[in-house]
Amino acid sequence: MNNERMTKNMLTVSRLAKSLNLSRTTVLYYEKQGLLKPRFIAENGYRWYGESEIERLKSIVSYRAYGLSISDIRLLLEPCSISQGQILENHFRALEKEINNLRGQQKAIIELLKKSILLKEKFMNKAKWVEIMTAAGLSKEDMMKWHQKFEEMEPEEHQKFLESLGISLEEISRIRNL
Known part of the structure; x- marks a missing residue:
C-alpha cells in the first residue's frame, strides 16, 4: 500500500491541531507525554493521525478541560487497576x-x-x-x-x-x- 492511499483519510499534526482549536505544540506535547501516538510517520517525518487518534485527542482535550492532570489522563486512557x-x-x-x-x-x-x-x-x-x-x-x-x-x-x-x-x-x- 503506498503512503498516499494510507494517509487519504488521515490528518497531519497541524491539521489535527487546527481541527480541535489546539496549537501544534500542544498536540506534540501530548505525544511526548505518551498520551497520543500518530498512526503513521512518513519518511519525510510527517505524523499522520487516523480516526481513533482523533477521538483519543478529543478525550484528552475534554479531560484537560475538567482540570485533570496529565498523569490522571494517562490513567484514564490506559486500562489499569484504578477505576x-x-x-x-x-x-x-x-x-x-x-x-x-x-x-x-x-x-x-x-x-x-x-x-x-x-x-x-x-x-x-x-x-x-x-x-x-x-x-x-x-x-x-x-x-x-x-x-x-x-x-x-x-x-x-x-x-x-x-x-x-x-x-x-x-x-x-x-x-x-x-
Whole structure:
C-alpha cells in the first residue's frame, strides 16, 4: 500500500491541531507525554493521525478541560487497576478543597474590606491591592478566581469595590466578565 492511499483519510499534526482549536505544540506535547501516538510517520517525518487518534485527542482535550492532570489522563486512557470513577472522585475532592480554600480567602478579604480605613479614605489603589493580594500568597490565577466568585456572589459590591480602587470603567467591565 503506498503512503498516499494510507494517509487519504488521515490528518497531519497541524491539521489535527487546527481541527480541535489546539496549537501544534500542544498536540506534540501530548505525544511526548505518551498520551497520543500518530498512526503513521512518513519518511519525510510527517505524523499522520487516523480516526481513533482523533477521538483519543478529543478525550484528552475534554479531560484537560475538567482540570485533570496529565498523569490522571494517562490513567484514564490506559486500562489499569484504578477505576475511572476513582480518578474522577479524587479530582472532584481536590476541586472541592480548592473551592473551600478560595471561599476562605474571600471571607478574609471581605472582612479586611469592611474594616479597612484605607479603602474609605481612598488610600488604596489597584497596584496596592494587587501587592497585598500577592503578599497574601495569591497567584494571578487565584486573583482571577477571587474576582469571579466575588462577581458571582455580590455583583453590586464587586462593582463598588473595583470603583473604589480607581479602576477605569473599561477595565472594571473586563474584570467583571472574566
